[in-house]
Amino acid sequence: MSSEDETWYAEVGIEPGAILKGGKSTYTIGRLLGEGGFGVVFKICDKNDSKLCYAMKIEKRIKNRIHSKLKMEISILKMVANERKGTSERNHFTAIIDRGKKEYYYFLIMQLVGKSLQDLKKDRPMNVFSLGTGLGVGMQCLEAVEDLHKHAFIHRDLKPANYACGLDNQMHTVYILDFGIARKYTNHKGELKTPRAEVRFKGTVRFASLACHRCIERSVKDDVESWFYLLLDLIVKEGLPWKNIDDKNIVQGRKEESRKNKDLYGTLKCKNDYQKILTYIDRLEYTDHVDYQFIYEKLKRIAAQQSINIDGPYDFEPPSKK
Numbered sequence: 001m002s003s004e005d006e007t008w009y010a011e012v013g014i015e016p017g018a019i020l021k022g023g024k025s026t027y028t029i030g031r032l033l034g035e036g037g038f039g040v041v042f043k044i045c046d047k048n049d050s051k052l053c054y055a056m057k058i059e060k061r062i063k064n065r066i067h068s069k070l071k072m073e074i075s076i077l078k079m080v081a082n083e084r085k086g087t088s089e090r091n092h093f094t095a096i097i098d099r100g101k102k103e104y105y106y107f108l109i110m111q112l113v114g115k116s117l118q119d120l121k122k123d124r125p126m127n128v129f130s131l132g133t134g135l136g137v138g139m140q141c142l143e144a145v146e147d148l149h150k151h152a153f154i155h156r157d158l159k160p161a162n163y164a165c166g167l168d169n170q171m172h173t174v175y176i177l178d179f180g181i182a183r184k185y186t187n188h189k190g191e192l193k194t195p196r197a198e199v200r201f202k203g204t205v206r207f208a209s210l211a212c213h214r215c216i217e218r219s220v221k222d223d224v225e226s227w228f229y230l231l232l233d234l235i236v237k238e239g240l241p242w243k244n245i246d247d248k249n250i251v252q253g254r255k256e257e258s259r260k261n262k263d264l265y266g267t268l269k270c271k272n273d274y275q276k277i278l279t280y281i282d283r284l285e286y287t288d289h290v291d292y293q294f295i296y297e298k299l300k301r302i303a304a305q306q307s308i309n310i311d312g313p314y315d316f317e318p319p320s321k322k
């Protein structure tokens with residue numbers, strides 16, 4: 001098996017129509033849903049009940065690699081699921097159905113969700129959601145991050161492609177995906193880890209926080225900064241000022257300039273309220289806690305000022321639900 005081969009999974013029998021024996025059931029592999037940095041995701045269905053369909057993420061087993069990204073993803077989903085038992089709050093994490101390892105790969109079978117926010121946005125005029133949907137969905141994205149932070153992890157790669165809506169009657173729920181580069185921010189004593197002197201850039205240039213560009217250790221505040229860029233990406237018709245730039249140093253410069261120019265909001269109304277959120281985020285330091293409530297309240301105020309309902313059906317929900 002060649003490590004360079006992009007279709008390594010076909011060589012080990014992972015392809016549409018193939019059968020996979022899991023720990024809890026046997027599954028028929030369906031179509032490829034997507035390929036990411038470390039994993040490949042397929043739709044799969046229970047062999048004994050084809051109505052039960054899930055998503056299966058697989059990661060190639062590499063000799064001598066200690067850190068499996070999929071194992072990290074599984075441990076986060078397991079931890080969140082255990083601590084959620086009995087609570088009625090909205091859940092933004094996919095359920096684990098089955099997991100295991102084979103000779104050449106690790107696999108995780110999880111709840112199947114719908115299109116990513118990135119793809120849902122593409123279906124819309126000007127590539128943005130209506131303000132009601134954008135603010136409502138944006139709040140859910142922050143709730144998901146708040147939940148992850150409660151479990152002492154930072155995500156480090158928040159972007160519209162890493163969130164998706166649920167299926168069928170869960171289309172109003174936003175799910176957070178892909179914990180491949182998440183990091184525990186506390187040590188074994190539950191204390192905040194001492195920041196490393198220098199860290200490598202990790203994540204996605206468009207949504208990376210300034211600390212990430214500057215190769216400084218990240219904390220919860222950096223996820224919230226990325227979330228803020230994500231929110232604007234969902235609702236600003238003009239897009240982020242650096243949307244057409246790939247070079248990470250130039251993007252860093254544009255992000256820094258935007259703090260002086262306040263040019264992030266295009267034709268949005270209530271610019272000062274968005275700016276107050278960013279000013280709040282920018283003042284946070286590595287050791288600070290985030291006041292998520294402050295941000296939710298600001299978003300609700302923006303909606304109220306424009307008489308916009310953020311709890312109504314979303315742009316992408318079927319007409320019968322509207």
Ligand SMILES: Nc1ncnc2c1ncn2[C@@H]1O[C@H](COP(=O)(O)OP(=O)(O)OP(=O)(O)O)[C@@H](O)[C@H]1O
Binds near residue numbers: 036040161180
């Ligand atoms: N539970 C799921 N249900 C449906 N689709 C999913 C699910 N999980 C992931 N996907 C889709 O599979 C694709 C790849 O997933 P994901 O981003 O998690 O992989 P990845 O290898 O971690 O990617 P990257 O590292 O590039 O961000 C994406 O298009 C995503 O929307």
